[in-house]
Amino acid sequence: MSEELKRKAAEAAMGEISSGMRIGLGTGSTARHFVDLLGAEVARGFQCLCVPTSEATAAQARGLAIPLTTLEEIDRLDVTIDGTDEIDGAFRLIKGGGAALLREKIVAAASERMVVIADDSKLVETLGRFPLPIEVNPFGLAATARAIGEAMARFGAEGGHALRRKPDGTALLTDGGHHIIDASFGRISDAEALSGALLEIPGVVQHGLFIGLCSEAYLASVSGTIRLSGHAKP
């Protein structure tokens, strides 16, 4: 059922794109449906130039003959379509469950609009039930982890933090060669302040709070897909 809902959200978001657009391609199981649908359109002659947010999405897009470029070759995109781990009523997101948050944020920030696609279980009243992914440089990992723990205590985190590992037990490496620390807050009462505090820690490369980036969302449920719109990009 869940895959069906992800597909429905991706189908609805196809209405956001038109031929000739430059499109950011998200990462994850929901974004994967969108890339599949886009590939089918490209096979029918749809013109686009896309920037993928991960090596996994790049490989999928290449397999579907979707034309790819980079942010070295073009500096702006018309729209990015991506999944999310959580979205709140102010269009703030937690992303990075698929470890692609850094490229996802760079691509979203280079886009005129970021459109989220998800099943409606991702809509939350308060962010934080999903552990916040924090991308960190491997150098000085223990010191960075300690500083993250201290910031979590200041922000009233209900849980701890853990280095994300692969199934074989080794530390996961992102496409950028960094690690991910998953921080269990329970609830994040001041996402803006937390964002600033985390970015002040030298070993933190980026975190999965997306604030002021998402402008629309398609949320699919058994009773249909709704389009939420509201946040105007600053």
Ligand SMILES: O=C(CO)[C@H](O)[C@H](O)COP(=O)(O)O
């Ligand atoms: O942020 C992400 C990857 O870094 C994904 O968009 C997020 O984890 C949602 O994934 P899924 O669509 O598989 O639930």
